[in-house]
Amino acid sequence: MYRHIGSASLIVLAAAVMGSQVRAEELVVSAAISLKECFLSLGEQFEHQYPGSKIVFNFAASGALASQIEQGAPADVFAAASYGEINRLDSKHLIQAGSIKPFARNKLVVIVPRSARRLSSFEELSTVEHVTIGNPDTVPAGRYAAHALGRSRIYQNLLSQHRLVLAESVRQALAYVQSGNVDAGIVYLTDVRSSNQVVVCFSVPDALCEPIVYPIAVVQDSKHVKLGLCFIEFIRGATGRSVLKKMGFPPADK
Template sequence: MKTPRRLLTALALACTLPLHAQELVVSAAASLGNAFQQIGAAYEKANPGRKVIFNFAASGPLLAQIQQGAPVDVFASADQATMDRAASARLLAEGTRAEFARNALVVVLPAASTAKPASLKDLAGADYKRIAAGTAATVPAGKYAADAVAQAGLADALRAKWIYGESVRQVLNYVARGEVDAGFVYRTDALIEPGKTRIAFTVPTATPVSYPIAQVAASRNAESARAFAAFVRGAEGQAILQRFGFSPP
């Protein structure tokens, strides 16, 4: 019987990620990459002898890895819905889940584009033939985008235009390279490529774009996992997040 690709990914992760007591494995949403790298360095400086190993991807695949037994200590997702699924599957240590940041969904254009869309309805126009978004089933930014488009009554008008990415960073790359006419990303992602993309407008979402963090129940480093989550939510972690454009919870 053929082994499912996601299970192979989880098994590969289990083989490559370290299991030493002082090495903490953090699986975090792709949009947290730049900020969490700095937070990890600051945490290691404040806690000599401890090392943080990051695994960045879309929130859905990260959850799948944890479900399949990958040795993860801390999970930080880009939406509450994915963390809800983790909680329902009893994958989180009780009492450790907390919101630590907020973001905003925006539409970005290639920097060279002369288009000036002001709202979602403008994307139905002829100037926008290819529009990128994350796959809604696995990428929270894609789900926020799909919900916003549906709420605006534009699902049918935009259906043939979608180009899907496996993460919000892949969507950003599509836009930065001019491979699409517009894309849905988080505001913090748009700030990463200021010379290659520009924000057209902020997309209204039915629920806030909020980020939760939690210790994974199967963690072998419970104390370090709780300490890292507390550091993210503390003054130094929050200052780093805000420098990268995140808002406090």
């Protein structure tokens, strides 16, 4: 008897869950993992402002997200940490024409574990045992970092001495340093905000780093183009700007 009540209530619960999913218009947003906290908060506010919409986030390294979209993964909106990924998709006609818009900027910083010796210059990175950056092939933060290291001529050294630990996302690089298992890392300034286990030594000088701009666009195969464009306008609008700014992302204008 109890078993019947149990399974009956399960069915009712499942029906309720499925029912609510059917009613809402679901927008899948693939976003660079550095945007996680910011977008989670903005997603909630967007759902509030557009009743009947439901935002589902997929956070990962921009390169991994781009590969997923190339392979046909469901995504309506793509927010990347670099134009590289979004242009790659655009050249394969996987982005809605003309929907690419910049919406935020960021900065790179050099971090060390809280208990470790502070570094004072880029050159000092060659004095520690291991340095972590995102994998330049898939992680924009890693590509920016590799570029900056290359300009100060220490990238090849780190690479050939096998001291560069490549992370699958910028947050993994942060985690490596947080745990104390890697001696130094290069991540976004915004990543460090929530962590009290790492110390920012200095920001990567502008002269070494190309400008970091986040673009957002609607994916070609999206079935919710209109809602996707609304989301992009929301991110670039007053609410989006203020939340992004609060979390340390300066706005990008164009």
